[in-house]
Amino acid sequence: MELFKDISFITSKSDMRISASRATVNNGQRPDFNPDAIHNTTFYISGSIDAFVRPPVSDYTLKNLYYIQDFDIFHYDFDSYTIREGFDSFLLAYTYGGSGHLSYEGKDYDLTAGDCFFIDCMKYHKYEAIGQNWDCGILHLNGALLRDFYEMYLQVADPVFHEEFDGKLQKYIESILRTYQIPQIYRDWQVSGYIVQLLNHIIIIASGKSEAKTVPDNIKYLMKYMENNYNQPLTLDFLASFSNMSKYYLSREFKKFTGFSPNEYIISLRIDRAKILLESTNLPVYEIAHQVGIHDINNFTKLFKKKVGQTPIQYRKTAYI
Numbered sequence: 001m002e003l004f005k006d007i008s009f010i011t012s013k014s015d016m017r018i019s020a021s022r023a024t025v026n027n028g029q030r031p032d033f034n035p036d037a038i039h040n041t042t043f044y045i046s047g048s049i050d051a052f053v054r055p056p057v058s059d060y061t062l063k064n065l066y067y068i069q070d071f072d073i074f075h076y077d078f079d080s081y082t083i084r085e086g087f088d089s090f091l092l093a094y095t096y097g098g099s100g101h102l103s104y105e106g107k108d109y110d111l112t113a114g115d116c117f118f119i120d121c122m123k124y125h126k127y128e129a130i131g132q133n134w135d136c137g138i139l140h141l142n143g144a145l146l147r148d149f150y151e152m153y154l155q156v157a158d159p160v161f162h163e164e165f166d167g168k169l170q171k172y173i174e175s176i177l178r179t180y181q182i183p184q185i186y187r188d189w190q191v192s193g194y195i196v197q198l199l200n201h202i203i204i205i206a207s208g209k210s211e212a213k214t215v216p217d218n219i220k221y222l223m224k225y226m227e228n229n230y231n232q233p234l235t236l237d238f239l240a241s242f243s244n245m246s247k248y249y250l251s252r253e254f255k256k257f258t259g260f261s262p263n264e265y266i267i268s269l270r271i272d273r274a275k276i277l278l279e280s281t282n283l284p285v286y287e288i289a290h291q292v293g294i295h296d297i298n299n300f301t302k303l304f305k306k307k308v309g310q311t312p313i314q315y316r317k318t319a320y321i
Contacts (some may be wrong), residue, residue: 066143081128157206231293
């Protein structure tokens with residue numbers, strides 16, 4: 001199977017040790033790399049690098065869309081390693097050959113062909129070549145909602161997962177790179193769309209190894225009940241009794257499978273419904289608050305602003321009626 005067909009890379013031979021303050025290369029020439037990536041980083045790279053040159057992205061993209069920061073295929077020799085923390089990026093690494101090792105969040109993982117890891121580079125991590133070589137694709141991703149996605153990802157999946165090269169993950173990576181190579185007006189939007197598909201795919205693949213593979217029926221039934229009765233006084237005591245669970249167990253399991261506490265989920269349902277009413281009706285704000293189940297107008301305004309970033313009146317002025 002031919003990987004990265006018709007995708008251009010710049011190949012560099014490397015033997016360099018880099019710290020947060022300086023970078024040196026034995027032959028006096030530095031291979032292409034993102035200088036931001038050496039922030040709070042120490043690494044030694046011996047081997048060769050196939051570097052993808054990503055075109056510039058707009059300020060709008062940086063604030064609102066998903067995008068890649070870097071993609072490189074490292075052909076690490078035995079003594080290569082990276083130690084990093086405090087870097088605003090999310091790293092998806094894919095082992096194409098050889099063997100490597102990851103230390104992350106107090107756990108150690110051995111990596112062979114087809115193994116991937118998805119980590120938050122703000123947290124301390126170390127990855128290194130084991131054996132004679134390690135061929136690894138290093139994809140740095142970022143975007144406005146990526147941190148929220150990653151927190152949800154960790155609810156159901158492990159940092160390390162596996163997929164063969166003929167799976168969808170490799171296809172999404174190649175689609176992203178090919179799209180970046182073609183100059184067009186909506187390129188950043190297309191790339192962001194592929195990254196959304198990639199993220200959806202890896203959370204399905206990775207959670208397949210987790211005990212939290214599917215949402216239990218009692219949690220799904222409770223969620224449906226809350227969605228149909230969000231305007232009723234749904235206290236935690238009531239929900240626990242309704243679902244025949246203790247309050248502690250309900251809170252833990254609901255958060256585990258949805259990413260919300262029961263109260264957070266109810267508030268989100270109420271605010272989402274309030275937004276629709278603000279957009280589509282001329283009802284007074286206090287009436288909308290009552291209709292969605294929040295009977296204290298001051299509390300409604302506080303919750304709405306916290307969730308949306310605007311007061312209900314401000315939101316209505318910017319919405320279509």
